[in-house]
Amino acid sequence: MPPPIARSCSPTEVMNNASLVFEGVSKTFTTGDRSVTALQSLDIRIQAGKVTGLIGPDGAGKTTLMRLAAGLLLPDAGSIHALGMDVVRQPLQVQSSVGYMPQRFGLYEDLSVQENLELYADLQGLGRAERAASYQELMHMTGLAPFTRRLAGRLSGGMKQKLGLACTLVRPPRLLLLDEPTVGVDPVSRRELWSIVYRQVKEQGMSVLLSTAYLDEAQRCDEVILIHEGRRLGQGTPQYFSEPMRGRTFRVTAPGFTKRALQARLGATPGIVDAIIEGEHVRIVTADPRLPDLSPLTSGQGALHIEPAEPIFEDAFIAALKGDQAVASARQLSQFPQVAPVGPEQEAVIEVCGLERRFGDFYAVKNVSFSVRRGEIFGLLGANGAGKSTTFRMLCGLLPVSAGKVQVAGYDLHHAGARARGRLGYMAQRFSLYANLSVLQNLRFFASAYGLGGARGRARIAWALEAFELKEYSGDNSDDLPLGFKQRLAMAAALMHEPDILFLDEPTSGVDPLARREFWQRINALAESGVTVLVTTHFMDEANYCDRLVIMAEGEVLARGTPAQMKARFRSDELSDPTMEDAFIGLIEAHEQGGGDAP
Amino acid sequence: MNERAASRMRLVGMIRKESLQILRDPSSIAIAFVMPVVLLLLFGYGVSLDARHVPLAVVVEQPDTNTASLIGSFQHSAYFNLKSFDSIHAAQQAFDLREVFGIVWLRNDFSEQLLSRGNASIGVIVNGVNANQARITQGYIQGVWQVWLGHYARSRGMELTLPVALAPRIWFNAAVSSRDFLVPGLIALIMTLIGALLTSMVVAREWERGTMEALMVTPIRIGELVIGKLVPYFVLGMGGMLLSVATAVWLFEVPLRGSFWLLSAASALFMLVALGMGLVISVVAKNQFVAGQIAIVVTFLPAFILSGFIFQISSMPAAIQLITHIIPARYYVAILQTLFLAGDIWPIVLSNCAVLALMLFVLLAVARRKLHKRLDA
Numbered sequence: 001m002p003p004p005i006a007r008s009c010s011p012t013e014v015m016n017n018a019s020l021v022f023e024g025v026s027k028t029f030t031t032g033d034r035s036v037t038a039l040q041s042l043d044i045r046i047q048a049g050k051v052t053g054l055i056g057p058d059g060a061g062k063t064t065l066m067r068l069a070a071g072l073l074l075p076d077a078g079s080i081h082a083l084g085m086d087v088v089r090q091p092l093q094v095q096s097s098v099g100y101m102p103q104r105f106g107l108y109e110d111l112s113v114q115e116n117l118e119l120y121a122d123l124q125g126l127g128r129a130e131r132a133a134s135y136q137e138l139m140h141m142t143g144l145a146p147f148t149r150r151l152a153g154r155l156s157g158g159m160k161q162k163l164g165l166a167c168t169l170v171r172p173p174r175l176l177l178l179d180e181p182t183v184g185v186d187p188v189s190r191r192e193l194w195s196i197v198y199r200q201v202k203e204q205g206m207s208v209l210l211s212t213a214y215l216d217e218a219q220r221c222d223e224v225i226l227i228h229e230g231r232r233l234g235q236g237t238p239q240y241f242s243e244p245m246r247g248r249t250f251r252v253t254a255p256g257f258t259k260r261a262l263q264a265r266l267g268a269t270p271g272i273v274d275a276i277i278e279g280e281h282v283r284i285v286t287a288d289p290r291l292p293d294l295s296p297l298t299s300g301q302g303a304l305h306i307e308p309a310e311p312i313f314e315d316a317f318i319a320a321l322k323g324d325q326a327v328a329s330a331r332q333l334s335q336f337p338q339v340a341p342v343g344p345e346q347e348a349v350i351e352v353c354g355l356e357r358r359f360g361d362f363y364a365v366k367n368v369s370f371s372v373r374r375g376e377i378f379g380l381l382g383a384n385g386a387g388k389s390t391t392f393r394m395l396c397g398l399l400p401v402s403a404g405k406v407q408v409a410g411y412d413l414h415h416a417g418a419r420a421r422g423r424l425g426y427m428a429q430r431f432s433l434y435a436n437l438s439v440l441q442n443l444r445f446f447a448s449a450y451g452l453g454g455a456r457g458r459a460r461i462a463w464a465l466e467a468f469e470l471k472e473y474s475g476d477n478s479d480d481l482p483l484g485f486k487q488r489l490a491m492a493a494a495l496m497h498e499p500d501i502l503f504l505d506e507p508t509s510g511v512d513p514l515a516r517r518e519f520w521q522r523i524n525a526l527a528e529s530g531v532t533v534l535v536t537t538h539f540m541d542e543a544n545y546c547d548r549l550v551i552m553a554e555g556e557v558l559a560r561g562t563p564a565q566m567k568a569r570f571r572s573d574e575l576s577d578p579t580m581e582d583a584f585i586g587l588i589e590a591h592e593q594g595g596g597d598a599p
Numbered sequence: 600m601n602e603r604a605a606s607r608m609r610l611v612g613m614i615r616k617e618s619l620q621i622l623r624d625p626s627s628i629a630i631a632f633v634m635p636v637v638l639l640l641l642f643g644y645g646v647s648l649d650a651r652h653v654p655l656a657v658v659v660e661q662p663d664t665n666t667a668s669l670i671g672s673f674q675h676s677a678y679f680n681l682k683s684f685d686s687i688h689a690a691q692q693a694f695d696l697r698e699v700f701g702i703v704w705l706r707n708d709f710s711e712q713l714l715s716r717g718n719a720s721i722g723v724i725v726n727g728v729n730a731n732q733a734r735i736t737q738g739y740i741q742g743v744w745q746v747w748l749g750h751y752a753r754s755r756g757m758e759l760t761l762p763v764a765l766a767p768r769i770w771f772n773a774a775v776s777s778r779d780f781l782v783p784g785l786i787a788l789i790m791t792l793i794g795a796l797l798t799s800m801v802v803a804r805e806w807e808r809g810t811m812e813a814l815m816v817t818p819i820r821i822g823e824l825v826i827g828k829l830v831p832y833f834v835l836g837m838g839g840m841l842l843s844v845a846t847a848v849w850l851f852e853v854p855l856r857g858s859f860w861l862l863s864a865a866s867a868l869f870m871l872v873a874l875g876m877g878l879v880i881s882v883v884a885k886n887q888f889v890a891g892q893i894a895i896v897v898t899f900l901p902a903f904i905l906s907g908f909i910f911q912i913s914s915m916p917a918a919i920q921l922i923t924h925i926i927p928a929r930y931y932v933a934i935l936q937t938l939f940l941a942g943d944i945w946p947i948v949l950s951n952c953a954v955l956a957l958m959l960f961v962l963l964a965v966a967r968r969k970l971h972k973r974l975d976a
Contacts, residue, residue: 029975070816072974091972096818106810110623111616122612123817125605167813 018081019175019207020046020069025078027064027230034480038064039230041078046175046209051201053221054211057321057512058483061230062211063103066179069209070100083174096125099173101164103180109153113144116152116167124171138166141196157384158189165196172200178210182217184509186383187540187581188588194220215513216541216581218313226320233320238313245311245319247289253281253305254297260524265297267521274318276517277524277545279564285315314513321514349374349501349532350395355404357390357555364390366555368404372534372548377527379549380536381584387555388536389429392505395534396426409501425499429506431490435479439470439489442478443496450497464492468522484515491522502526504535508542520545540581551587558587609819613827620801621831630797631835635789635842642781643851653736655679656690656699660707665751672747673703678739687722694724701725701736718748771940779854782847783939784908787928788899789843790866793836794873795880795898796891802828802881803890815972825970829874836870837863847939857938857948865938865948868955869931873898875962876927882969902928907936930954 027039038061046052054062067073068080071091080087082094107116117138121131139145142162147155152163161181168176178197182190194217200206210221218224219238226233226241234241254262263282266275271292274285286292294304350372357365365387372378380388393399395406397413397420406413411420433442443464447457465471468488473481478489487507494502504523508516520542527533535546543549543563550560559566563580570578570586578586621627657673659666673679682699684690690702704722712719723740727733805811814824844862847853855862876898884890904910905919906928912920923929930951937947 067812067974072812072815072972074973074975092818092820095816095972098816100813100816102809102812102816104809106805106808106813108616108620108810109808110620115616115619119612119616120817122608122615123814123819125608125818164813 017047017049018045019048019083020044020209021079021081022065022068023079023081025068025075025080027061027068027073027075029064037230039068039075042227042230042232044225044232044235046207047223048207049201049205050222051197051208051210051220053218053224054209054227055215055218055224055317056211056227056233057514058213059229059512060227062227063179064230065227066100066102066177066209066211069177070098071095072100097173098175098177099168100177101168101179101181103183107152107160107164107167110151112149112151113139113155113163114148116163117170120167120170126171134170138169141199142166143192156189158185158192161185161189161193162196165193169196169200172204172206174206176200176206176208178208180211180213182212182214184384184538186538186588187584188383190214190217191585213512214539215314215317216312218317224313226317228321241316242311242313245285245315247308248286248319249309249311249315250284250286250291251278251281251307251309252284252294254303255305258528260528262297264521264524264528266294269294269297273322274315274517276520278541279544279567283309285319287319317513318517347374348372349409350378350534351405351407352391352395353405355391355394355406356402357387357394357399358402363555365394368550368552368555368557370550370557370560372532374532375527375530376547377523377533377535377545379543379546380534380552381538381540381543381549381580382536382552383538383588385554386552388552389505390555391552392503392534392536396424396503397421398426422497423499424501424503425494425497426503427490427494427505427507429509431486433478433486433490433493436477438475438477439481440465440474442489442493446493446496452496460496460498464496468492482515483511484518487511487515487519488522491519495526500530501532501534504533506536506538508537508539516542540579540584543580543584551584553588553591558591605818606820606823609817610823610827613819613823614830617801617828617831621835627797627801627835631793631839632842634792635785635839636846638785638789639782639843639846639850642785643778643846651678652680653678653701653732653739654682654699655736655740656682656684656693656702658684658687658690658702658704660686660705661709663710665710665713666705668751669705669744669747672743672750676739676743678736678743694726697726700732701740703740713751778851779940780936781909782843782851782853783935784906784932786840786843786847786866786935787869787906787908787931788902789839790836790870790931791873791876791898791902791928793832793839794870795877796894797835798829798832798874798877799880799884799890799894800887801832802878803884803887806885807887812974815974821970821972824972825878825966829878832874832877833867833870836873837867840866840870853939855939856942858943861943861948862935862938865931865934865952865955868952868959869927869934872927872931872955872959872962875959875966878966879962879969882966898928901926905929906932908932927955927958 022042022044024041024043025039026037026041028035028037042061042065044065054065056062064073068075069082069087071087071094074088082098085094087094108119111119114135117135121134126134139148142159142165144159144163144166147159152160155163165178165181176197182193185193197208197210201208212218218241221238223236224238224241225235252262252266257265259277259280259282263275263277266272266282266284269292271287272284273287276283291306294306297304348371352371353369355365355368356363368387368391370378380391382388390399394401394413395408397408397418401413408420409423413420434445437445440461443461444457447453447460452460465474468491470485470489470492473485478486481489491504491507508519511519516539523533523535524545535542537543543566546563548560548562549566551558551566559569566583567578567580570583575582621631655673657670659670670681674681682693684693687702687704690699690704693699694702702722702724704724706722709719709721721744723737725733725737725740805814840863844855844859848855877894880890880893880897884893902908905912905915905923905926907923908928912923912929915923934948934951937944
């Protein structure tokens with residue numbers, strides 16, 4: 001499918017309305033003997049007074065573009081004008097009227113909220129007289145007013161991000177550059193951040209360029225620029241992207257199949273670009289408006305139920321970027337061997353009862369109970385600091401429990417931690433890989449760490465290179481791999497000893513949508529082969545991929561059940577088809593009103 | 600608002616932020632105040648290059664009034680703790696067990712020689728493993744022996760007949776107290792720590808935490824950023840200097856013979872050099888660990904070893920002596936030791952200050968060239 005073509009603008013319209021213009025901008029980075037082209041003769045125009053989303057997979061050049069616009073990098077070729085000023089020649093003037101919030105906003109964690117604001121007010125040259133009003137306004141808008149004396153380091157992730165935005169807005173810039181402002185932020189704070197941004201646009205006439213890895217956020221932009229490998233694939237309204245997909249999106253259910261089996265088969269069917277699990281059905285995107293013949297899939301085991309679905313921006317994104325990769329990965333999935341079923345399907349392999357973990361007088365995890373059945377994908381969903389990782393570490397025997405009972409694979413962790421650990425694989429949040437060892441050396445190390453020597457060790461390493469398509473990277477240092485490949489390697493390492501329970505702690509954090517899809521295909525294949533998977537995530541759409549999940553906040557379980565049950569609780573007249581995010585926000589709000597203290 | 604007022608506001612904002620961070624960061628306080636105090640106490644009380652209360656074995660094979668008088672002299676000296684042994688074998692055993700550091704051996708013909716020749720020889724054995732202490736101990740023993748011999752001769756109304764009479768006079772540090780030159784030298788060490796180590800680490804921390812990127816996009820000028828960053832550490836370093844001088848003068852009673860104002864001016868110059876080194880390191884090192892390692896290896900260790908603070912530069916091998924010329928602490932230690940122990944010797948102070956000023960100029964030129972408000976420079 002050809003990528004969407006940029007909407008053409010007349011030159012006069014551009015001159016009058018553009019607040020940021022890139023013309024033929026190229027940028028190449030050289031480290032050692034490798035050089036990476038981040039941007040290739042890129043032309044973009046950001047319209048004044050609008051919110052423009054910058055969307056692209058990991059490594060597409062989003063951050064480089066932002067830094068160039070802020071005058072932090074010099075382009076190798078081309079020109080950049082912000083608010084009519086040449087960024088290369090007049091960086092200081094540009095920086096006086098442009099606000100930029102880098103991906104990890106530079107809050108001083110040992111300064112209080114108020115002190116951070118004051119520093120940026122000083123640096124931005126905000127007059128003394130205007131300060132009180134500005135602070136009050138910003139604190140009110142961000143909901144940080146009760147916390148002005150608190151150290152920034154003690155704020156939750158979402159509050160930090162809001163404070164970062166407040167610091168950038170302390171003297172309202174005419175052009176606001178936001179580099180992935182919502183990464184790792186819980187859905188409630190995300191909604192608040194968006195409403196602050198829109199308020200600025202409306203009240204101040206500010207122009208905003210915002211990059212994001214959350215494709216659902218593209219829907220909220222006035223205009224979207226899609227970039228990939230340093231080139232612009234298209235620019236237009238979200239509808240401009242999603243409209244060509246109309247008639248190519250469907251929801252499929254098949255009574256005779258598990259949703260994962262159905263998804264795997266649909267994903268491998270020629271003519272289907274994308275197949276993801278969405279609650280109880282599988283959502284597919286086809287290459288042509290014509291639905292391919294799906295009858296061979298069921299091979300007489302019952303009928304497929306197919307209904308059209310509303311196209312969204314994500315469909316266009318995947319269709320534009322994915323190309324022929326889908327078929328290639330699907331082929332590899334047969335590489336996962338069947339795990340010999342040790343017990344009946346319904347047997348609980350993980351049993352957690354009244355689990356608690358205290359740090360001093362702070363409860364990181366409080367009275368958490370759930371059980372996970374064999375071959376199930378079980379999710380722990382929650383914002384940063386909800387207690388997901390702490391729960392995980394206790395389940396893996398990495399952290400002693402303060403109270404409660406944990407049984408993993410039939411072993412009581414109090415007494416048989418080591419034996420239970422031999423049965424489980426663990427993939428940590430930050431992919432515990434050795435950065436300066438090659439892929440092969442990492443795999444060899446993990447094989448030996450699990451005691452896999454000789455022929456068996458070699459066989460497992462060969463399997464890992466094959467099943468995770470790591471062969472051509474086997475000599476590269478793991479640090480030089482793209483994030484998606486690091487994630488594959490980390491997962492391969494966690495699976496070296498063929499565990500029958502796999503723990504994944506935020507495995508897709510910071511990984512772009514394409515890599516996330518591929519990753520989930522592997523997870524699904526694993527679960528189909530009988531491995532029990534426990535996963536934590538703050539991506540709401542990923543919760544849909546789980547069989548059952550618990551939603552956590554402040555160390556407590558707010559709800560448990562299947563994704564469909566969770567969403568059903570929030571179905572109403574106004575909200576006929578609530579998303580997982582709606583359910584999550586609804587639960588959190590109910591919890592906070594129910595007397596829970598704000599963090 | 601005009602540009603000048605805006606510039607002042609940015610500068611004041613930076614200084615206030617940096618000061619607050621220093622006050623709240625336990626590690627800054629530790630490096631700036633706890634570390635100097637520990638070093639001062641350690642070097643003031645613990646480490647001493649003087650030999651004092653050296654355990655010394657004496658073997659007197661035939662005790663009489665002469666030997667008693669000589670042993671008495673040793674006993675009166677604060678340098679020795681005496682242990683008597685009956686035979687040289689017993690003394691050697693104690694020596695092997697390291698119970699004593701040296702042996703003074705008066706043989707049975709001691710008084711006989713003394714009476715017949717007016718002079719006698721004594722046996723001295725010193726443990727040479729620690730060469731420095733051995734040399735000092737040997738010197739002390741010799742000193743006690745010669746003084747006693749002089750007394751002996753005078754008491755008998757005869758002139759001591761030595762081929763050369765040694766009449767030592769020690770200048771500047773009459774008591775030959777190592778503390779008197781160690782404690783002033785320490786000031787150089789403490790200021791290097793604060794200036795280079797602390798500064799390079801706090802700049803690296805800004806890179807590490809991503810705060811530098813946010814700072815750079817504000818209208819702040821690179822000069823304001825640098826000055827705002829350095830002023831608080833300059834104050835901190837001068838505070839460390841004052842603390843050290845006060846401790847040296849009042850606690851350890853090291854004389855300050857030169858003028859305090861000259862000392863302060865020279866220290867301010869050295870502080871700027873140390874800050875300049877920290878700044879240049881921070882251009883290279885963008886994380887705290889690397890910055891700390893570089894600062895220790897490039898600034899702190901040379902200030903310790905190659906500055907003449909502990910080890911005499913003139914007794915180093917020629918190649919190492921050459922290297923010491925590029926160590927700023929070397930010039931500052933020379934100034935410190937001159938001002939404390941000798942006084943305002945202008946030629947020495949000025950020539951060393953001139954070298955420091957040249958170094959400062961070079962460091963600032965390098966920093967100026969290398970620091971940009973950009974990430975890829």
